[in-house]
Amino acid sequence: MTDTVSHIRPGALAGIAEGHRTEGVEKVTGAARYAYEHPVPDAVYAYPVQAPIASGIIGALDAAEALAMPGVIAVLWGGNTNPFGENFELSLFNRSEVTYRGQLVAAVVADTLENARAAAAAVHVDYTEDEHDVVLRADHPGLYRPEKVNPALPTDFGYGDVAAGLAGAARQVSVTYTTPVQHNNPMEPHAAVASWDDGVLTVYDSTQGPTADRDTIAEVLGLGPEQVRVVSPHVGGGFGSKGTTRPSAILAAIAARAVGRPVKVALTRQQMFTLTGHRTPTIQHLELGAAADGRLTAVAHDVIEHTATRTEFAEQTATCTRVMYGTPAMRTTHRLARLNVPAPSWMRAPGETPGMYALESAMDELAVELGMDPIELRIMNDPAAEPESGLTFSSRHLVACLREGAARFDWAGRDPRPGIRRQGRWLSGTGVAASTYPARRRPSKATAAAVDGGYEVRIAAADIGTGARTVLGGLAASVLGVDTARVRVLLGSSDLPDAPLAGGSMGTASWGSAVAAACEALLKDGQHGSADTTEDVAEDAGWARHSFGAQFAEVLVDPLTGEVRVPRLLGMFAAGLILNPVLARSQFIGGMTMGLSMALFEETAVDAVAGGFVRTDLAQYHIATCADVPSVEAFWIDEVDAHLWPGGGKGIGEIGITGTAAAIGNAVWHATGRRIRDLPITPAKLLG
Ligand code: MOS
Helix, strand or coil: CCCCCCCCCHHHHHHHHHCCCCCHHHHHHCCCCCHHHCCCCCCEEEEEEECCCCCEEEEEEECHHHHCCCCEEEEEECCCCCCCCCCCCCCCCCCCEECCCCCEEEEEEECCHHHHHHHHCCCEEEEEECCCCCCCCCCCCCCECCCEECCCEECCEEECCHHHHHHCCCEEEEEEEEECEECCCCCCCCEEEEEEECCEEEEEECCCCHHHHHHHHHHHHCCCHHHEEEECCCCCCCCCCCCCCCHHHHHHHHHHHHHCCCEEEECCHHHHHHHCCCECCEEEEEEEEECCCCCEEEEEEEEEEEEECCCCCCCCCCCCHHHHCCCCCEEEEEEEEEECCCCCCCCCCCCHHHHHHHHHHHHHHHHHHHCCCHHHHHHHCCCCCCCCCCCCECCCCHHHHHHHHHHHHCCCCCCCCCCCCEECCEEEEEEEEEEEEECCCCCCEEEEEEECCEEEEECCCCCCCCCHHHHHHHHHHHHHCCCHHHEEEECCECCCCCCCCCCCCCHHHHHHHHHHHHHHHHHHHCCEEEEECHHHHHCCCCCECEEEEEEEEEEEECCCCCCEEEEEEEEEEECECCCCHHHHHHHHHHHHHHHHHHHHCCCEEEECCCCEEECCCCCCCCCCCHHHCCCEEEEECCCCCCCCCCCCECCCCCHHHCCHHHHHHHHHHHHHCCCCCECCCCHHHHHC
């Protein structure tokens, strides 16, 4: 454990824990407004026209039929829209080529959403179609080495002699795991409402970060940031897809400018599968070697993934391996194929989610080869310092998570032999895997003021359903030494002090640093305090900062149908000081549920013939439901880490999903003796 926190009163932190969600009543009564619900007088509706081909050139567009339909006000496309911006994804209509099926090529503006949608089907566009290439393969001829992986990490990293380490190993595994395209699917679909007033654009957007969204919209449209306002008081989830500006916001803005009226855009669930990002598929080759006692002699993690033809997004799939286990030799690489797909992007724990699936599955396979308990194998290889950097961990309690989780899950005495336990007709098994996610923060501003006998905190943070408002209010109350009821938090608008995204599990540390500092300044001044943590954050260095966890799964597999059930998931996490246990538990079990969903269900099918994603709705893209998750338990160990920010926490939005799929896959092996190395683990694969 590290130092305790100086300026946050421990008693007040308990107060954060007991407070209900600040905007809970607004949400359950329907008073909380999401992007599309903001009432804007005289609004009209824009509906996208999407390319039905995956590769080609856009030719003539015939809008006559659409323009003659009821309520239609305009058809916008490249022929009547002045080019703007240089962002291939967002400079709508400013391109002659189609690079993926579903690319936005035009839009209809009409008096109702229904009229716009009907007319969009009557816009006729000629295309010259080229061959498309949408399937990721390990032997893809176009594989290349990107300059860096997300966000700016080394593409390749390694040391030592991996070949010698493998050759000298008593036991080794050499296996390939694959994961499919997945889609974020936040509960609130992407939507935007735009209006222009005296040259100032207001966008009610569904975004994970009003400051960044404002800056991107301004840049793409060639405006100054002072000419754009983004308002987003309530956001119904994002999982990363709302971390970057989407075509919905730009379409609303340019359509509103074109017709001189406010415009509403609501993407359909189907449109979101092409217009709002996805998780890249991966092909991951793992080679692990170990001495007879279990000590690793070499670790290699080589990743193949896809990106778009014109926009590079290089996911950091193997970077978790640079953190996890001590080894005398390591190799981690990433290679990309440019395919005719929309640009992949962030989806909850980009990199760590597929990467930890593969690493933690391979560790389980190695434990089987060694005849060793998989928990003991991980503990034996727990490193004293971060393998990649040699830096000391600010805190690392993976071993404690494994031991404490094992005790709660009743792991002791587990018979390691696969395929021998029955519960009625079901085969049963248990599995374990580790979790990790980086702990980071970004510069943020905030102000605090004494207002009307209470206090008002202002920050352009985003509450995407996580409880950011509640936690920041509790934190401010703790620093000010007042009851939480006396603190009002204003967030979700770019009019407020600039703040970073709700992303990368960085929200609470980034915003909390600024809010705490602003409240401290207020205590000195009595009336007003402001803070900018840019300099503090610039000094963050010298420690390896990550959250850790251990996840345990029990599965039942029907040997006749291949159905997999997960009666129990248990996670034990070490994520620094937990500020609000109620909200934190929700983040952990939400992440674990999404990991279960990844393990068993989630897959966006790629249609090699038509050249696009198919099964693009929630009837066919299966997400875990309540019946799929009868028992998900999350616990955490008592950890305070003051090396990231004074609040002592490390971020909890993403750690919960990393490792879950491996724990379930490992349990499926224990139940059945079948190692399914291709997610999701479907009945067809288990019976095949
Ligand atoms: Mo999250 S994928 O870092 O928005």
